[in-house]
Amino acid sequence: MSRNLLLTLRFDGTAYHGWQWQSNAISVQQRITEAAQSVFCEPIKIHGCSRTDAGVHARMFCCNFHADKEIPVDKIPAALNAYLPRDISVYQAEERAQDFHARYSCIKKEYVYCICNTKYRDPFLENRAYFYRYPLAVHDLHDAAQAFVGTHDFSSFCSSGSSVEQKIRTISEFSVTRNGELVLFRVSADGFLYNMVRIMVGTLLDVAEKKFFARDIPNIITAKNREAAGITAPPQGLYLNKVFY
Amino acid sequence: MSRNLLLTLRFDGTAYHGWQWQSNAISVQQRITEAAQSVFCEPIKIHGCSRTDAGVHARMFCCNFHADKEIPVDKIPAALNAYLPRDISVYQAEERAQDFHARYSCIKKEYVYCICNTKYRDPFLENRAYFYRYPLAVHDLHDAAQAFVGTHDFSSFCSSGSSVEQKIRTISEFSVTRNGELVLFRVSADGFLYNMVRIMVGTLLDVAEKKFFARDIPNIITAKNREAAGITAPPQGLYLNKVFY
Numbered sequence: 001m002s003r004n005l006l007l008t009l010r011f012d013g014t015a016y017h018g019w020q021w022q023s024n025a026i027s028v029q030q031r032i033t034e035a036a037q038s039v040f041c042e043p044i045k046i047h048g049c050s051r052t053d054a055g056v057h058a059r060m061f062c063c064n065f066h067a068d069k070e071i072p073v074d075k076i077p078a079a080l081n082a083y084l085p086r087d088i089s090v091y092q093a094e095e096r097a098q099d100f101h102a103r104y105s106c107i108k109k110e111y112v113y114c115i116c117n118t119k120y121r122d123p124f125l126e127n128r129a130y131f132y133r134y135p136l137a138v139h140d141l142h143d144a145a146q147a148f149v150g151t152h153d154f155s156s157f158c159s160s161g162s163s164v165e166q167k168i169r170t171i172s173e174f175s176v177t178r179n180g181e182l183v184l185f186r187v188s189a190d191g192f193l194y195n196m197v198r199i200m201v202g203t204l205l206d207v208a209e210k211k212f213f214a215r216d217i218p219n220i221i222t223a224k225n226r227e228a229a230g231i232t233a234p235p236q237g238l239y240l241n242k243v244f245y
Numbered sequence: 246m247s248r249n250l251l252l253t254l255r256f257d258g259t260a261y262h263g264w265q266w267q268s269n270a271i272s273v274q275q276r277i278t279e280a281a282q283s284v285f286c287e288p289i290k291i292h293g294c295s296r297t298d299a300g301v302h303a304r305m306f307c308c309n310f311h312a313d314k315e316i317p318v319d320k321i322p323a324a325l326n327a328y329l330p331r332d333i334s335v336y337q338a339e340e341r342a343q344d345f346h347a348r349y350s351c352i353k354k355e356y357v358y359c360i361c362n363t364k365y366r367d368p369f370l371e372n373r374a375y376f377y378r379y380p381l382a383v384h385d386l387h388d389a390a391q392a393f394v395g396t397h398d399f400s401s402f403c404s405s406g407s408s409v410e411q412k413i414r415t416i417s418e419f420s421v422t423r424n425g426e427l428v429l430f431r432v433s434a435d436g437f438l439y440n441m442v443r444i445m446v447g448t449l450l451d452v453a454e455k456k457f458f459a460r461d462i463p464n465i466i467t468a469k470n471r472e473a474a475g476i477t478a479p480p481q482g483l484y485l486n487k488v489f490y
Contacts, residue, residue, distance in 0.1 A: 012368040057369075077365055091365040120322055120336040123257040124302075124373070 002066040004100050005076070007032070008092040008243075009061050014127040014236070015087055017054045019061070028052075028088060032063060035083035039076070040067045049102040049243050050109065053195070055235035057128070059112075062243045064102040100245075108172070109192065110242040113185040113201045113233065122181065129182065130237035136183050136208055142176040144207050144214035145185070147221070148200055149174050155224035157200055158193035159232065167193055167224075176204070186241070195232050203230035247311040249345055250321070252277070253337040253488075254306050259372040259481070260332055262299045264306070273297075273333060277308060280328035284321070285312045294347040294488050295354065298440070300480035302373070304357075307488045309347040345490075353417070354437065355487040358430040358446045358478065367426065374427065375482035381428050381453055387421040389452050389459035390430070392466070393445055394419050400469035402445055403438035404477065412438055412469075421449070431486070440477050448475035 009032070017025035021033070029046055036044040049062040071079065076093035084090065099105075116122050116129040117136050125131070151170040158167055173188040185201050203220065206212050212220070212230065220228045254277070262270035266278070274291055281289040294307040316324065321338035329335065344350075361367050361374040362381050370376070396415040403412055418433040430446050448465065451457050457465070457475065465473045 010368055012371070059369075081365060086366060086371045087368045089366050089368050091363075118336075120326060121331060121334050123255055123332045123334050124304075126257070126331045128369070 001098075002068045003070075004064055004066050004096045004098050005073070006062060006064045006094045006096045006100065006102065007076075007080070007090050008094075009058070009063070009088060009090045011058050011061060011089070012087040012128075013052060013055050013057045015085075018056065019048050019050070019052045025054075028061075029063075031084060031088055032080070032090075035080045036065060036067070038083045039071070039079045040069045042068055047102045049106050050192070050240065051194075052240060053198075053235050053238075055127070056238045056240070057236075058240040060242050061240055062102045062106070062245075064096060064100060105245050106191075106243055108188055108190055108242075108244040109240065110173075110186065110188045110244075111192065111197045112239045112241045113187075113197055114237045114239065115183040115185075116181055117178075117183045118181045127236050130234050132183075132205070134208075136178075138176055138178045138183055140214070141183075141185075141204050141208060144204055144217060145174040145176055145200075147214070147217035148187075152221050153224055154193050154196055154221070156220050156226055156229045157196045157203075158226065159195040159199070160226060161194060164193060169193065169196070174200075188242075197238060198233045198235065199226075199229050199231075201233040201237075205233060206230035246343075247313045248315075249309055249311050249341045249343050250318070251307060251309045251339045251341045251345065251347065252321075252325070252335050253339075254303070254308070254333060254335045256303050256306060256334070257332040257373075258297060258300050258302045260330075263301065264293050264295070264297045270299075273306075274308075276329060276333055277325070277335075280325045281310060281312070283328045284316070284324045285314045287313055292347045294351050295437070295485065296439075297485060298443075298480050298483075300372070301483045301485070302481075303485040305487050306485055307347045307351070307490075309341060309345060350490050351436075351488055353433055353435055353487075353489040354485065355418075355431065355433045355489075356437065356442045357484045357486045358432075358442055359482045359484065360428040360430075361426055362423075362428045363426045372481050375479050377428075377450070379453075381423075383421055383423045383428055385459070386428075386430075386449050386453060389449055389462060390419040390421050390445075392459070392462035393432075397466050398469055399438050399441055399466070401465050401471055401474045402441045402448075403471065404440040404444070405471060406439060409438060414438065414441070419445075433487075442483060443478045443480065444471075444474050444476075446478040446482075450478060451475035 077090040114129040322335040359374040
């Protein structure tokens with residue numbers, strides 16, 4: 001019987017059109033699949049824990065696949081990394097139960113959205129953060145973000161093009177903190193809709209720019225209408241940070 | 246009379262053949278000179294605070310030049326950045342006395358050498374740190390590094406090709422610390438010879454690999470011979486971190 005293997009990886013998403021395999025562009029899923037097929041010498045179907053958008057990064061991303069070839073799990077990361085480009089790195093492989101699925105078995109995910117809040121661009125954060133030059137009042141943003149915490153229908157924070165029917169999700173934590181020049185939005189939930197973090201962050205930036213008031217956020221949620229919410233913040237600031245099973 | 250302007254900048258050195266203008270390769274000095282000539286509409290000669298090697302980075306780099314055109318100093322960074330690629334960012338401009346020189350007026354510089362000390366490569370530190378997989382005993386390296394502190398002839402830690410005659414320098418601080426997966430070598434001195442930080446770090450790594458003993462370092466210094474010291478650590482881990490006037 002084939003083993004069900006869980007991989008934990010990290011990737012810089014700058015060069016990729018997201019996680020999901022595309023017919024006309026390079027995806028992380030394609031790179032991992034090609035590496036796994038080279039290592040295991042058999043057709044491999046990889047299941048990712050989430051779809052990330054083009055340019056979005058992952059400090060922790062999980063995926064699983066079934067494979068027959070018996071390679072010791074502690075040898076798998078280095079074997080895959082030998083076939084992977086340097087912007088993708090596998091750092092753990094584990095055997096899981098047959099019914100484990102990287103997406104459906106996931107109980108919680110944490111995303112971090114990173115803003116570089118300085119007057120001038122930082123060359124070391126190019127493609128790694130959203131550059132936003134106007135000073136952000138972090139405490140006000142943190143307070144405003146608390147309206148998202150809890151169980152809500154997040155239809156207003158889901159881009160069109162999503163095929164998901166059920167749009168109720170539970171956000172367990174949403175913090176906004178400053179670390180020097182960086183402003184970090186940290187959101188944990190049982191699941192996320194298409195572009196949900198980026199639209200929530202964009203809406204908070206619209207609050208910072210006084211296009212909305214913080215007290216409007218509950219009404220934006222109850223509107224269940226994407227048009228009611230703010231902009232979609234750009235992808236390069238977004239990191240999938242933790243995945244829980 | 247022309248003003249003497251001091252610029253403070255930051256650059257990711259990955260794409261450049263160092264600071265110094267080269268006839269056959271792109272340098273940071275060339276990019277800054279071209280931007281300054283575009284902004285000031287006059288021939289500009291830029292003096293850098295140091296020569297950095299190909300692939301070496303700067304969190305803080307200083308340079309000065311004389312220019313006639315009267316542009317308010319607080320407008321200069323944005324004006325230059327409009328002409329600079331995104332891996333170079335000017336974040337301050339100041340007027341200085343006529344005899345100020347970015348290199349000769351400098352009293353102290355701090356370099357940081359950054360090692361990513363993990364079993365698997367971190368995609369976010371590609372070209373930004375030296376990847377070194379064997380666990381490093383940071384306290385031992387710190388203790389060994391103290392032999393470099395003080396006033397010494399550092400000829401053993403100077404690559405051939407240097408035209409500098411006087412090789413006595415004073416290191417005021419040399420610390421080795423761990424911050425999670427990163428091991429940071431922080432060195433301050435009144436001046437540095439060609440490749441000096443990279444050879445000192447390489448020698449400490451040779452100590453970690455037991456090719457030398459820590460107690461050999463004073464003898465390596467007194468040998469005044471490059472052959473006596475260890476390897477030259479690769480450029481991508483090196484950052485010019487602070488410049489003092």
